[in-house]
Amino acid sequence: MEPLLEVKNxxxxxxxxxxxxxxxxxxxxxxxxxxxxxxxxxxGCGKTQTxxxxxxxxxxxxxxxxxxxxxxxxxxxxxxEAEMRNIRGKEIAMIFQDPMTxxxxxxxxADQMIEVIALHRDxxxxxxxxxxIDALTAxxxxxxDKRIDEYPHKFSGGMRQRILIARAIALQPSLLIADEPTTAxxxxxxxxxxxxFKDMREKFDLAMMLITHNLGVVAExxxxxxxxxxxxxxxxxxxxDIFTKPMHPYTIALLxxxxxxxxxxxxxxxxxxxxxxxxNPPKGCRFHPRCRYAKEICSIDRPPMEEKVPxxxxxxxxxxxxxxxxxxxxxxxxKKKDIKKPK
Amino acid sequence: MTxxxxxxxxxLELRDVRKWFPVKExxxxxxRQVANxxxxxxxxxxxxxxxxxxxxxxxGCGKTTTxxxxVKLEVPTTGQILYNGQDIYxxxxxxxxxxFRRNVQMIFQDPYSxxxxRMLVMDIIGEGLDIHEPxxxxxxxxxxxxxxxxxxxxxxxxxxxxxxxxSGGQRQRIGIARSLSVNPELVVADEPVSALDVSVQAQxxxxxxxxxxxxxxxxxxxxxxxxxxxxVSDRVAVMYLGTIVEYGSNNQVFTSTGHPYTVSLMSxxxxxxxxxxxxxxxxxxxxxxxxNVPSGCRFHPRCYKSDGEKCIIEDPPMIELEPGHSVxxxxxxL
Numbered sequence: 001m002e003p004l005l006e007v008k009n010x011x012x013x014x015x016x017x018x019x020x021x022x023x024x025x026x027x028x029x030x031x032x033x034x035x036x037x038x039x040x041x042x043x044g045c046g047k048t049q050t051x052x053x054x055x056x057x058x059x060x061x062x063x064x065x066x067x068x069x070x071x072x073x074x075x076x077x078x079x080x081e082a083e084m085r086n087i088r089g090k091e092i093a094m095i096f097q098d099p100m101t102x103x104x105x106x107x108x109x110a111d112q113m114i115e116v117i118a119l120h121r122d123x124x125x126x127x128x129x130x131x132x133i134d135a136l137t138a139x140x141x142x143x144x145d146k147r148i149d150e151y152p153h154k155f156s157g158g159m160r161q162r163i164l165i166a167r168a169i170a171l172q173p174s175l176l177i178a179d180e181p182t183t184a185x186x187x188x189x190x191x192x193x194x195x196x197f198k199d200m201r202e203k204f205d206l207a208m209m210l211i212t213h214n215l216g217v218v219a220e221x222x223x224x225x226x227x228x229x230x231x232x233x234x235x236x237x238x239x240x241d242i243f244t245k246p247m248h249p250y251t252i253a254l255l256x257x258x259x260x261x262x263x264x265x266x267x268x269x270x271x272x273x274x275x276x277x278x279x280n281p282p283k284g285c286r287f288h289p290r291c292r293y294a295k296e297i298c299s300i301d302r303p304p305m306e307e308k309v310p311x312x313x314x315x316x317x318x319x320x321x322x323x324x325x326x327x328x329x330x331x332x333x334x335k336k337k338d339i340k341k342p343k
Numbered sequence: 344m345t346x347x348x349x350x351x352x353x354x355l356e357l358r359d360v361r362k363w364f365p366v367k368e369x370x371x372x373x374x375r376q377v378a379n380x381x382x383x384x385x386x387x388x389x390x391x392x393x394x395x396x397x398x399x400x401x402x403g404c405g406k407t408t409t410x411x412x413x414v415k416l417e418v419p420t421t422g423q424i425l426y427n428g429q430d431i432y433x434x435x436x437x438x439x440x441x442x443f444r445r446n447v448q449m450i451f452q453d454p455y456s457x458x459x460x461r462m463l464v465m466d467i468i469g470e471g472l473d474i475h476e477p478x479x480x481x482x483x484x485x486x487x488x489x490x491x492x493x494x495x496x497x498x499x500x501x502x503x504x505x506x507x508x509x510s511g512g513q514r515q516r517i518g519i520a521r522s523l524s525v526n527p528e529l530v531v532a533d534e535p536v537s538a539l540d541v542s543v544q545a546q547x548x549x550x551x552x553x554x555x556x557x558x559x560x561x562x563x564x565x566x567x568x569x570x571x572x573x574x575v576s577d578r579v580a581v582m583y584l585g586t587i588v589e590y591g592s593n594n595q596v597f598t599s600t601g602h603p604y605t606v607s608l609m610s611x612x613x614x615x616x617x618x619x620x621x622x623x624x625x626x627x628x629x630x631x632x633x634x635n636v637p638s639g640c641r642f643h644p645r646c647y648k649s650d651g652e653k654c655i656i657e658d659p660p661m662i663e664l665e666p667g668h669s670v671x672x673x674x675x676x677l
Contacts, residue, residue, distance in 0.1 A: 042540040156629055186401040186567070188626045188645075191611035195625055213541060216613030240617045257545035259574035261597070261612060267552070268545040268574070274510045275540060 002073075004207050005031040005054070005092075010052045010067035012046075019279045023049045023062070025231040025286075028305060028313075031175065036201060036208040038239065039216035047211045048097075051177045052226075055088055056081075070175075076275050090120040093168035097180040101161035103152040109136075110148040113167050120171050135166035138203070139196050156191030158189035162196065169200055176200075179207045182217060186319060190217075198222060215258060219243055230276045230286035233305060236313040238311050247314045249291050249322050287315065293318045354529060354561050355413065357388040360422030362408050366634060381633045382408040383419070384585035387661070390529070395555070395562040397576030397593075399569060399608075402629055404582040406565045407452075413563065414449045424523045426529075445475045448522035452534035454514035460507040464517055465502040468492070471525040491520040494557065495550060512543035519550065523558060530562045537570060548575060569612055573597050578667075581605050584641045585633055590661075591668030601670035601677055603648045640673065648674045 008039065012024040024046045033038045039047045052058050054069055054076065069076040088094075096102045104112060113132035118125055129148070136144035139162040152160060159183060168176055181197070182190040194217065200206060210221055218239065225242045227235040227250065235248035246252045246329055256269035273290045276282055282289050288298035297317055305315040316322070363379040364480055383405040390396050398406045411417040413424060415431060424431045434440045448471075451457035458467055468488045472479055479487075489499045495516040506514055515535060522530055535551070536544040548571070566572050572579060579596040581589040581604065585600060588600040600606050607624040614621070626645045631637055637644050643654040650673070659673045 042542060049639075122595040158629060178470045186630075187569070187608060187611045188401060188611075189629060191625050192625060194613065195623075214613070215541075215615035219617045220613040243615060243617050254541060255615065257542055259545075259548070259568075259570040260617065261570045261573055261609065262614065262616075265574065269550055271542040271547060272546075274512050275542055325584075 001032055001272040003030045003070075004033045004035075005029070005209075006068075008068045008070070009051070010050065010053060010069065011065040012049055012058065012062060013065050014059070014062045016061060016279075019166040021278045022281055023231050023278055025278075025281070027067070027231075027233055028226075028236075029226055029233065031207050031209055033067065033174070034201075034205050036222045038217065038222035039209060039211045040213065040225055041220055042213055044275050044278065045228040046049070046226050046231040046278075048179055051094060051179055051209065051211060054177070055092060055094060056084055057088075085259065086120075089116060089168075089173070090171050090239065091173055092175045092177060093171060093173040095161075095164050095168050095179065095181050097182055099157050099164055100184065102164055103160060103167065105152050108151055109155075109163055110150055113148070113163075113170060117170050118169060131170050132166070133221060135170040136163065138169065138200070139163075139166045140192070141166070156189075158185055158192060161185060161193055165193075165196060165200065169204060169206075172204060173206070175207045175209065177211070179209070179211045180213070183214065191208075194220060215243075215255070220226060223239055227254075230281055231278050232286060234281040234315055234317065235288065236305075237311060241312060245324060247308065247312060247319050249293050249317050249318075250287050252322065253292075263320075280283075285315070291324055351391040351394075354392045355388075355563075356416050356423075356482065357386050357409075357413070358423040358425070359418045360386045360409070360412060360424060360479040362405075362417055363420045367428035378634050380535075381585050381636055384633075384636070386422075386582075386585075386587055387413075388580060388587065388590075390561060390563060392528075392561055393559060395564055395575050395579040397572035397579040398565045398582060399567065399572045399579065400565060401567060401608075403630060403633065404569075405585040405633070406582050407533055409582070410449070410533050410563060410565045414447050414531050415444070416449070422632065434668075441475065445471075445525045446528040448525065448527040448530050450515075450518050450522050450530060450532040450535045453538055454511050454518055455538070457518055460506055460513055462505075463502070464492075464504055464506065467506070467517060468502075468520050468524050471521065475525045484519065484572075487524065488520075491524060491604065494523075494554065495520045496546075504609040507606055510543075511539055511544060515539060515547055519547075519554070523554065523560075527560070529561045529563070531565070532565065533565045535564075537566065537568065545572075549604055551575070569608060581608070584636060586641065586671065587661075588642065588671045589669070595665065595668040599665075599668070599677060601664050601668065601671050601675040603646050603674075603676065604642050606676060607647070640671075642672075646670075650674070 002022050007027055007029040010024050014021040014023055027050055035282055041047050053064055064077055114125055114128040117128040117131050133144045133148055135332045136148060141147060141162055182193050216218045218280040222239050225239050226233050229250050236249050246255060257271060271290050276286055284299045284301055285303050288294040303317045305313050308319060361384055362383040363381050364382060365376045366378040367374040368377045386409055400406045402455055404542060412419045431443055460531055465488050468491055470485050472484050488502055491620055492499060497516055536547050564575050576593050578592050581586045583604050589605045607626050610624045628645050639655045639657050640659050643649040658673050661669045661671045663669045664675060
């Protein structure tokens with residue numbers, strides 16, 4: 001199947017007073033039609049900037065230095081700005097992290113939604129309003145025909161997130177990028193919003209790119225996962241494989257370090273140090289200063305991103321030596337030996 | 344460590360504590376009070392020496408206000424808080440007050456706004472000593488600060504730096520060192536890891552557990568993350584809309600869960616395991632406003648067990664399901 005979105009060797013740099021920030025350093029990423037892909041990583045790993053690069057909405061000091069972003073075969077990096085406007089919202093919609101600041105507080109919900117719909121779809125204002133009401137109803141806002149005329153402050157965080165989902169869906173995009181869509185919400189509200197995402201995907205055949213640091217949300221909503229670290233991709237695989245047979249030392253460490261509701265972990269495993277600064281990133285593999293398997297080569301050569309097992313891409317020199325600790329075994333319920341390696 | 348041992352001593356006790364914030368309306372002349380935000384509305388709690396009590400709930404449930412009332416950052420509207428049997432709002436002498444202030448410390452949620460950006464780390468950590476040990480020599484004070492830096496995993500040279508030079512995790516370490524400088528008995532930690540990255544969160548949780556042993560600390564750990572609470576707590580109190588709805592040992596609350604709210608909270612958390620196919624209880628609606636608290640059981644409008652009669656009319660009492668495990672519900676699970 002042809003990928004819907006294919007990002008190849010994307011490099012995005014930011015020029016700051018302190019120096020050049022190599023925020024994205026050769027990102028490869030694919031999303032197939034109707035597929036839900038998770039982008040997982042800690043703060044500063046480049047997950048949000050990848051989304052901003054795709055939509056070309058980088059901050060003024062940011063620039064795509066190299067790479068291709070193929071959307072339905074068209075390279076978005078070189079696309080003229082005027083044509084890019086037809087992609088944003090209509091083809092690729094995005095939901096931003098903070099539902100409290102993503103809506104203009106002094107404009108009614110109706111106007112904020114109708115504006116976007118009328119801009120991208122060939123409909124009258126009245127039809128656009130009907131479409132907006134339908135979309136709001138679809139995300140579970142009751143009496144949408146009345147509530148659409150209210151201002152954002154009348155809605156809670158969970159409700160605003162629903163409105164943002166509705167606004168994105170109303171244009172019937174092919175790809176929805178959701179940046180930490182549930183991070184600002186309470187768990188019971190998060191559960192509601194997760195159900196809506198599942199619902200929407202079924203109804204509209206949406207492809208989704210879900211950006212999050214929450215491994216639970218990823219496990220539940222996605223089919224494939226890209227693990228990001230320090231502006232690069234560490235590992236790619238199906239969600240099932242990533243969670244049951246992680247191969248990159250960072251993925252394993254990440255899974256070990258989160259407290260669990262189901263397993264008593266005793267003392268948590270930790271990753272020493274903190275996430276790297278990308279102004280002066282570590283040479284070689286960017287994870288090597290924190291990696292327990294690191295050898296000399298790790299600080300010199302960047303490990304290539306290779307398909308080690310069909311469907312599994314890992315960027316690590318010593319992926320074959322990586323062992324899953326007893327702890328991770330407990331959490332994952334299996335042993336590393338189960339993983340078949342190609343000979 | 345655990346509260347079950349018979350010799351366990353009650354360090355702190357909350358008796359029917361309420362904290363209502365008045366809502367004022369600006370009138371033609373002056374303002375008048377029109378309602379109350381019932382942030383904390385009748386909380387009873389006991390904290391045993393040496394244990395970690397986890398206080399968990401969603402935003403707006405009153406868990407932070409409860410923490411603040413305990414360290415005297417907020418004055419409760421009614422109710423009593425006893426520390427070693429003494430009412431903390433009725434100390435007779437200045438010495439008693441100072442003793443309390445010294446022994447009860449707090450770690451704050453946001454490591455970025457809780458450290459004064461214009462103070463050196465040395466002075467941030469040493470400020471408590473200036474107040475409680477005014478006669479301490481400069482050299483001794485330096486020694487204490489260096490020792491604390493070492494214990495929280497920072498270096499001696501960090502003392503002469505400003506907060507902006509540190510990462511979030513390091514700042515939280517500074518905040519922890521500050522709270523320990525005066526050798527407290529009880530530390531109220533308000534969401535100490537929620538602002539941190541997952542890989543750093545584990546470091547801070549381990550550090551807090553190590554320090555608890557080294558300093559014989561009692562923790563009140565306030566958090567919204569159930570998995571973190573389960574990991575750190577000996578006993579757990581679940582809050583909803585200003586009241587405690589379930590209370591018991593870690594094991595009791597998490598394995599023989601009694602309150603429908605706790606049950607749904609646990610089922611709402613997405614697990615990092617794609618094999619796990621679970622039936623999720625999705626609670627309808629949102630937590631009501633603490634200005635207009637629902638009649639009867641506060642949880643009834645969202646509860647899957649509400650009978651539509653008794654639950655709407657009668658506020659359920661706290662009933663003991665098993666020794667040490669109480670639930671505020673007419674129809675508890677089990």
